[in-house]
C-alpha cells in the first residue's frame with residue numbers, strides 16, 4: 001500500500017496553513033495521515049478488556065435462548081385473566097431456573113416460576129408472587145395485577161441469532177467480556193497492541209535519580225506521557241532523555257522508528273530552538289513543522305520516519321499533555337483500529353470571565369463541579385504552559401474553540417472531564 005505524501009494530505013485539508021494551523025485542521029490532517037494496524041490476535045475475553053475488536057462478533061444463538069420469566073411468581077395465560085374480579089388458577093407444578101416445567105398446562109392452570117426459568121409452553125404472562133395469595137392448590141390473581149405479556153422476557157430480545165453483538169473497531173468495555181460470555185464465546189479477535197516509543201530532548205533535562213545541577217530541570221514529560229499512553233493500553237517503549245547531539249539523536253530516532261508504530265518526542269521543535277532535534281527529524285524523515293493556532297502548545301512536528309508516525313510535541317509540560325489529548329490520543333486510537341468517537345464534553349457555567357480572541361483554540365485547566373441541575377467550572381490560578389501542578393489540580397480541560405471570543409461570568413463553556421465511569 002502506498003501511503004499519501006504529506007503534501008497530498010495538506011492539499012486535501014481546506015484552510016491548511018502550517019504557520020497558523022487551526023486545531024480542527026491539524027486534527028483532520030492527522031486523521032488522514034494515520035492508518036490502522038492490520039495484525040489480529042485471538043485473546044481470552046478478560047484479556048480483551050480495553051483492546052480494540054478487530055472483527056464483528058455475531059451472535060451464534062438467541063439470547064436469551066428461550067422465553068423466560070423476569071420475576072418470581074406464577075406463569076399463566078394472559079387471556080385467562082379476568083378484567084373485573086379475581087382470577088383463580090390451579091397450580092399445575094413448578095418451573096425453576098435451570099429446571100424447566102415439562103408438563104402440559106391445562107386451561108385454568110398456572111405454574112409456579114422463578115426468575116430466569118423457561119416459560120412453560122402456552123403461557124405468556126407472569127404475575128409476581130407478591131401480588132397473589134394462595135387458597136389451597138390455587139393461586140388467586142387480583143384484577144389488574146398484571147396485563148397479558150407482562151414479566152416475560154422474549155427469546156432473542158437481548159440478541160437475536162445472526163445479529164452483530166459487538167462491532168469491529170470497538171474498544172472493549174466491562175460489559176463486553178460479559179456479553180461475549182453470554183454468547184458462549186471465550187475469546188475475541190483484537191488488533192495487535194500499538195507500539196509507541198518516546199523520548200525527551202534537551203540538554204537541561206535530568207532524569208529522576210540524577211543530581212540536579214544549576215540550570216537543569218527534571219524530565220517530567222516522560223512520566224506524563226507514560227501515564228497517558230498507559231491509559232490508552234498501548235505497548236510503551238521509554239527511550240529516556242537524549243542529549244542535543246546529532247549522532248545520539250539520529251541513533252535514537254532510527255531505533256525508535258524501527259521498533260514502534262509511533263514515535264513521540266517532547267521539546268526541541270519551537271521556532272527559536274537552537275538544538276539539533278528539528279534538523280535530525282528533517283534528515284531522517286518526511287516531517288512538517290507546524291505552528292498551531294492554539295494555546296498552550298503552539299509548535300509541533302508531524303510526519304513519518306520510516307514506517308513510524310512522528311509526533312514532535314512541544315517541551316513545556318502542560319503543552320505536552322494538551323497536544324497529546326488534542327492530537328495524539330485520537331491518532332493512536334485510530335492507528336490501533338478503533339472507530340473514532342468524539343470525547344464527551346460537559347457544558348459548564350464559567351464562574352469567572354475569560355478573555356479570549358477568536359482565531360485560536362485555548363485549553364484552560366479547570367475544576368468542574370455540580371451546581372444546581374448543571375455544572376460549573378472554575379478556571380484561574382496559574383495557567384502557564386510550564387506549570388504542571390495546574391494540570392494535576394484540575395479535573396477537566398475547558399475548551400475555548402477557534403472562533404469563540406471572550407466568555408462572561410456565568411457563560412457556558414465546553415469542558416472535557418478527566419474522569420469517566422469506565
Ligand code: AMP
Nearest residue numbers: 200218219220221267268270314315316
Ligand atoms: P523546548 O520546547 O525544548 O523549547 O522546551 C520548552 C520548555 O519546556 C523549556 O523550559 C524546557 O526546559 C521544558 N522542557 C522540555 N522538555 C521537558 C521535559 N521532558 N520535562 C520537563 N520540562 C521540559
Ligand code: MG
Nearest residue numbers: 202267268315
Ligand atoms: Mg529544548
